[in-house]
Amino acid sequence: MKLVCYPKCGTCKKAQVYLENLGLNYNYRDIKLENPSYEELKLWHEKSGLEMKRFFNTSGLLYKSMQLKDKLPSMTDEEKLLLLATDGLLVKRPIAIGDDFVLVGFKEKEWDAVFKK
Numbered sequence: 001m002k003l004v005c006y007p008k009c010g011t012c013k014k015a016q017v018y019l020e021n022l023g024l025n026y027n028y029r030d031i032k033l034e035n036p037s038y039e040e041l042k043l044w045h046e047k048s049g050l051e052m053k054r055f056f057n058t059s060g061l062l063y064k065s066m067q068l069k070d071k072l073p074s075m076t077d078e079e080k081l082l083l084l085a086t087d088g089l090l091v092k093r094p095i096a097i098g099d100d101f102v103l104v105g106f107k108e109k110e111w112d113a114v115f116k117k
Contacts, residue, residue: 001025001026002097004091031088041081044102045102055104
């Protein structure tokens, strides 16, 4: 499993503790140092089954400064993926990626459904 995080993100830290408490191993990836590519984001989006908006860090300063709340509704999924690939701080995190799942953001009930089967 891969865990894509931002080191200063409190939610990412909670996700790490959650996984460690379950004894699960993961490969950590700093989203700021290694921004997800367009191809990765497209694959994760398709695998997740989530709407594209869930991949945006809507509480982030960059999201707000770019006024994306107003711009996203008129953008295509292609345009959104290209935008997300420009800066890791636009991307919602943490993202947990496994062979048969992609989890975006840390909501314990959603993670429980995958990890506590």
